[in-house]
Amino acid sequence: MFDWDDLKPFLAVAEHHSMIAAARSLGLSQSTVQRRLAELERRIGRALVVRHPAGYRLTEDGLSLLPMAQKVARAVAELQQHLDDTARDLDGVVRVTCPEPLVPRIVGSGLLDAFQVRYPRLRVEFVTSDRYLDLAQGEADVAFRSGDTDDELVGRKIAESLWAIYASPDYLERHGRPAMLGDLGRHALVGLESALASHRMLIWLADVAPGAHFAVRNNSVLGLVSAVRSGAGIGPLPTALGDADDGLVRIFGPIPELTRSWRILAHPDLRHTPRIAAFFDFIVENKAALKAIFTG
Numbered sequence: 001m002f003d004w005d006d007l008k009p010f011l012a013v014a015e016h017h018s019m020i021a022a023a024r025s026l027g028l029s030q031s032t033v034q035r036r037l038a039e040l041e042r043r044i045g046r047a048l049v050v051r052h053p054a055g056y057r058l059t060e061d062g063l064s065l066l067p068m069a070q071k072v073a074r075a076v077a078e079l080q081q082h083l084d085d086t087a088r089d090l091d092g093v094v095r096v097t098c099p100e101p102l103v104p105r106i107v108g109s110g111l112l113d114a115f116q117v118r119y120p121r122l123r124v125e126f127v128t129s130d131r132y133l134d135l136a137q138g139e140a141d142v143a144f145r146s147g148d149t150d151d152e153l154v155g156r157k158i159a160e161s162l163w164a165i166y167a168s169p170d171y172l173e174r175h176g177r178p179a180m181l182g183d184l185g186r187h188a189l190v191g192l193e194s195a196l197a198s199h200r201m202l203i204w205l206a207d208v209a210p211g212a213h214f215a216v217r218n219n220s221v222l223g224l225v226s227a228v229r230s231g232a233g234i235g236p237l238p239t240a241l242g243d244a245d246d247g248l249v250r251i252f253g254p255i256p257e258l259t260r261s262w263r264i265l266a267h268p269d270l271r272h273t274p275r276i277a278a279f280f281d282f283i284v285e286n287k288a289a290l291k292a293i294f295t296g
């Protein structure tokens with residue numbers, strides 16, 4: 001068996017009658033063209049070209065294969081043209097909801113610039129909120145979320161959501177550094193407000209530091225970062241934010257109990273509409289580049 005790439009050296013040699021010219025047209029080395037052509041001949045069990053003083057010529061088997069290979073090349077070119085035309089026809093807005101701290105990290109990564117180059121008529125609009133927006137009700141088109149998700153939504157994992165325990169240098173100088181997790185109960189803590197009691201952070205803190213004093217409670221991650229940086233107390237934070245902040249020191253972690261997966265999500269009724277599919281598939285294609293953004 002062979003794929004489309006196996007035919008390119010054969011077609012190039014058939015057109016140019018020269019390994020050097022064929023390699024130049026493909027942007028490859030002469031040795032690479034020779035090796036790939038030899039591999040194609042080995043796979044199909046036939047010699048396709050033969051060397052002559054005036055250059056390379058096709059064998060009878062090569063001549064019989066040439067029209068079919070050219071037909072494949074035309075079909076691939078038509079497919080690529082169709083995909084290019086479709087990309088140019090895509091326009092509109094993709095509304096993306098995610099935690100507020102992610103927005104500057106995504107924008108600053110250059111990822112959206114690359115998306116804009118590929119889809120110049122599509123715009124990405126961020127919609128942030130302290131609550132999960134309802135994709136089924138059209139409050140957003142695509143969501144980046146970690147932890148438990150709505151079973152109605154469809155998505156793909158793109159990174160890990162890691163949390164660790166941080167404090168400010170000033171806090172550690174004034175109160176000392178806890179030697180183990182069990183010592184957290186003797187320190188002032190920073191955490192989410194009690195209205196978010198079901199959040200895994202508060203459940204975990206209640207387990208490792210029962211009855212601990214909370215110096216600050218907040219309903220947003222940015223608020224937690226600010227409170228810990230101020231020296232008000234020790235608190236769990238996403239590593240993507242905590243490790244990037246010079247005003248914070250990681251004390252423990254990552255904490256396995258707080259680890260979840262980051263996913264890109266969409267409603268199944270909209271997942272394959274062209275503009276949303278374009279963004280969704282672009283993100284999945286570039287998920288390796290997202291690790292620094294979402295995980296740190």
